[in-house]
Amino acid sequence: MRKRIVLPVLSIFTILVSGMIATPASAHGYISSPPSRQANCAQGRVANCGDIVWEPQSVEAPKGSMQCNGGGSRFAVLNDNSKNWPAASVGNNVTFNWVLTARHRTSTWEYFVGSTRIAVVNDNGAQPGATVSHNVSLGGRTGRILVLARWNIYDTAMAFYSCVDLQVGGGGGNPTPPPSSPSPNPPNPPQSPPPTNPGGGTWAAGTAYGVGATVTYGGLSYRCLQAHTALAGWEPPNVPALWQRI
Amino acid sequence: MKRFVLLAVALVTLAACDAPPGVTAGPSIAPSFAPPSGSPPPPLDESGGYNDTDVMFLQMMAAQYGPAAELLKLAAGRTQNTKVRDLASAMDVTQADELTAVQGWLRGWAKPLTPAADPNLHAGHGGLPATGPDEVKALRDAPAAEFDKVFLNLLLGHQHQAIEYARMELTSGVNPKILEFATRVDSSRTAQVTMMLGMVSG
Numbered sequence: 001m002r003k004r005i006v007l008p009v010l011s012i013f014t015i016l017v018s019g020m021i022a023t024p025a026s027a028h029g030y031i032s033s034p035p036s037r038q039a040n041c042a043q044g045r046v047a048n049c050g051d052i053v054w055e056p057q058s059v060e061a062p063k064g065s066m067q068c069n070g071g072g073s074r075f076a077v078l079n080d081n082s083k084n085w086p087a088a089s090v091g092n093n094v095t096f097n098w099v100l101t102a103r104h105r106t107s108t109w110e111y112f113v114g115s116t117r118i119a120v121v122n123d124n125g126a127q128p129g130a131t132v133s134h135n136v137s138l139g140g141r142t143g144r145i146l147v148l149a150r151w152n153i154y155d156t157a158m159a160f161y162s163c164v165d166l167q168v169g170g171g172g173g174n175p176t177p178p179p180s181s182p183s184p185n186p187p188n189p190p191q192s193p194p195p196t197n198p199g200g201g202t203w204a205a206g207t208a209y210g211v212g213a214t215v216t217y218g219g220l221s222y223r224c225l226q227a228h229t230a231l232a233g234w235e236p237p238n239v240p241a242l243w244q245r246i
Numbered sequence: 247m248k249r250f251v252l253l254a255v256a257l258v259t260l261a262a263c264d265a266p267p268g269v270t271a272g273p274s275i276a277p278s279f280a281p282p283s284g285s286p287p288p289p290l291d292e293s294g295g296y297n298d299t300d301v302m303f304l305q306m307m308a309a310q311y312g313p314a315a316e317l318l319k320l321a322a323g324r325t326q327n328t329k330v331r332d333l334a335s336a337m338d339v340t341q342a343d344e345l346t347a348v349q350g351w352l353r354g355w356a357k358p359l360t361p362a363a364d365p366n367l368h369a370g371h372g373g374l375p376a377t378g379p380d381e382v383k384a385l386r387d388a389p390a391a392e393f394d395k396v397f398l399n400l401l402l403g404h405q406h407q408a409i410e411y412a413r414m415e416l417t418s419g420v421n422p423k424i425l426e427f428a429t430r431v432d433s434s435r436t437a438q439v440t441m442m443l444g445m446v447s448g
Contacts, residue, residue, distance in 0.1 A: 032399055035447045043443040054413070054436065057406050088447070097395060097446070099402040101410070130384035131396050205437070208332075228336035229329075229441065233434025241339035 034088035036162040068163035105154035142169040303415035313377040
């Protein structure tokens with residue numbers, strides 16, 4: 001009975017509130033590779049990033065900023081050049097790959113090094129495709145550089161910001177600084193299966209289990225039904241497709 | 247854009263319902279909580295009440311599973327990377343079980359299994375779910391050399407959206423078992439995002 005009252009109120013408030021939300025809290029996109037600063041935070045390669053870990057796609061701010069967080073009120077950690085941001089080793093031509101959670105109509109995608117715009121892709125208000133990649137020439141720059149990317153939305157005053165640290169140039173380039181914490185998924189040759197844990201111990205997130213491995217969890221024993229790397233939220237009693245009580 | 251309206255609905259739902267103690271108001275504030283560890287979750291309260299956010303969360307999740315299953319099955323069949331294949335296969339089977347549970351909860355409450363078809367809520371582009379026929383086609387058409395990259399970037403966007411839904415639920419849902427489910431969605435997708443970002447940049 002309460003719901004009957006709530007629903008009409010809901011519609012009225014929806015109209016009012018939707019007009020008032022100038023900067024939606026919802027989320028939209030970022031560069032995943034080479035990893036942007038927010039991608040390095042979400043991957044756990046850089047520690048103490050704050051809320052950006054949960055929503056790397058949410059670096060939204062008014063258009064025109066040259067700051068990594070877009071000059072908004074959140075995610076100032078992205079502007080902190082003193083943090084130990086890993087720099088991806090690249091050549092002069094780099095393909096920037098985006099993750100989108102909403103395919104907003106787009107005016108332009110812009111790429112800057114310092115105050116110089118090194119590339120612009122004009123979508124003329126079109127909706128982007130399912131995936132977005134841009135090949136950008138770094139113009140012969142070498143050494144460590146910071147690229148600022150701006151995704152300018154066509155029908156709002158907002159843009160999405162991603163900063164990418166790069167180490168440009170082959171051979172003598174400095175290696176990528178070691179990440180502050182080890183990646184849970186270091187790159188490995190595609191053909192080599194991950195080492196799997198024979199089991200017998202206590203279930204632990206981050207462990208790769210093969211079919212037949214046994215673990216204990218909450219005082220009970222389970223057998224692995226399907227090869228996977230364990231993760232929080234996939235505790236044996238919660239995922240009967242992966243673990244069978246024994 | 248239309249999704250902002252949904253968020254507005256969530257905001258108002260919060261205002262219209264009693265927030266459980268300890269839950270922070272406001273969808274832009276990420277609630278902090280410890281992921282479950284060490285012990286099984288408490289027994290679910292089958293008699294718990296529910297609100298519009300609980301229902302909306304389940305319906306939005308239900309709408310998410312179909313396209314994801316297509317992406318995951320394509321990836322499990324085509325990728326040459328063992329890690330990508332194991333992750334895709336495990337996500338496929340765990341999410342199939344989740345969908346069964348989600349539909350069971352909605353049926354138990356006699357609610358539609360899909361979000362309301364109100365065009366003002368989510369018609370057109372930028373609505374929900376983020377993944378649909380365009381994304382599935384993009385993956386199906388991806389050349390072998392690009393396949394993993396396309397898959398991972400599509401699925402990253404998809405799982406980020408599930409995290410957004412879960413956090414909406416954790417902010418303003420009230421049903422204990424749905425909140426517990428949202429906690430698992432939030433922690434599992436967050437861990438998957440971490441793994442996939444490692445794969446896409448590795």
